[in-house]
Amino acid sequence: MSHDAFSADILHSAPAPGLPDGDDALYERIAADLQQQGFSVQHNALPAAMTSALYQYQRELSHEYFAEAGIGRKQKFHKNEAVRTDKVCWIDGTSSTGDIWLQWCAALQRYLNRRLFMGLFSFESHFAHYRPGDFYKRHMDAFRGESNRVLSLVTYLNPEWQPQYGGELVIYRDAEDTTGISVTPALGTVVLFLSESFPHEVKPASTDRYSIAGWFRVNTSINNKVDPPK
Numbered sequence: 684m685s686h687d688a689f690s691a692d693i694l695h696s697a698p699a700p701g702l703p704d705g706d707d708a709l710y711e712r713i714a715a716d717l718q719q720q721g722f723s724v725q726h727n728a729l730p731a732a733m734t735s736a737l738y739q740y741q742r743e744l745s746h747e748y749f750a751e752a753g754i755g756r757k758q759k760f761h762k763n764e765a766v767r768t769d770k771v772c773w774i775d776g777t778s779s780t781g782d783i784w785l786q787w788c789a790a791l792q793r794y795l796n797r798r799l800f801m802g803l804f805s806f807e808s809h810f811a812h813y814r815p816g817d818f819y820k821r822h823m824d825a826f827r828g829e830s831n832r833v834l835s836l837v838t839y840l841n842p843e844w845q846p847q848y849g850g851e852l853v854i855y856r857d858a859e860d861t862t863g864i865s866v867t868p869a870l871g872t873v874v875l876f877l878s879e880s881f882p883h884e885v886k887p888a889s890t891d892r893y894s895i896a897g898w899f900r901v902n903t904s905i906n907n908k909v910d911p912p913k
């Protein structure tokens with residue numbers, strides 16, 4: 684499988700020197716996976732304090748603040764219940780919990796840019812709540828040349844998730860793959876994949892399924908079109 688998003692340079696790149704400690708060992712495992720296979724699944728990846736803050740924050744979010752999820756970019760909002768039935772709430776960093784999350788993602792973004800020269804420019808993310816029976820059918824997060832989403836990130840906020848609940852994320856290696864790689868949506872698991880390369884789907888679960896989904900984007904501003912749009 685080839686990943687055009689990466690220039691040939693990354694195959695020869697070494698870890699950038701002078702990076703701060705913290706989550707660098709994790710960030711490095713993610714970078715190595717992305718380089719080798721275009722996706723990464725990391726269990727118990729997030730700092731415990733952040734995971735529990737996010738968990739509590741999402742549980743406290745009143746359902747009335749959860750907008751119906753649209754397909755694709757929020758600016759081109761439209762609902763399609765044949766494809767997805769979850770509800771989402773965008774994270775804007777005005778709460779301290781949201782801010783801690785965005786800072787963790789920004790540090791990952793800096794690491795990947797220095798290590799893999801990915802040119803990631805911005806990040807957007809939302810909480811998602813899949814009620815029992817909710818799903819998101821097989822889809823791509825971006826299509827080559829049509830979107831500036833290049834790297835998808837998902838993390839789960841479900842303590843004590845049991846396999847029999849279902850609700851797996853299934854990542855397919857390419858358009859032909861029908862088996863895929865199943866990921867249980869357990870608390871603290873972080874999944875990253877190249878947005879234009881991996882079809883994926885969310886299977887229905889028998890219980891509530893909580894997550895955060897986010898996308899790193901490259902800057903596609905041109906003369907008379909400022910990106911990202913406000």
Ligand SMILES: O=C(O)CCC(=O)C(=O)O
Nearest residue numbers: 819824837852885894896
């Ligand atoms: O929740 C997940 O496991 C994946 C969600 C997803 O594919 C999306 O929001 O685009």
Ligand SMILES: [Fe+2]
Nearest residue numbers: 822823824883
């Ligand atoms: Fe997706």
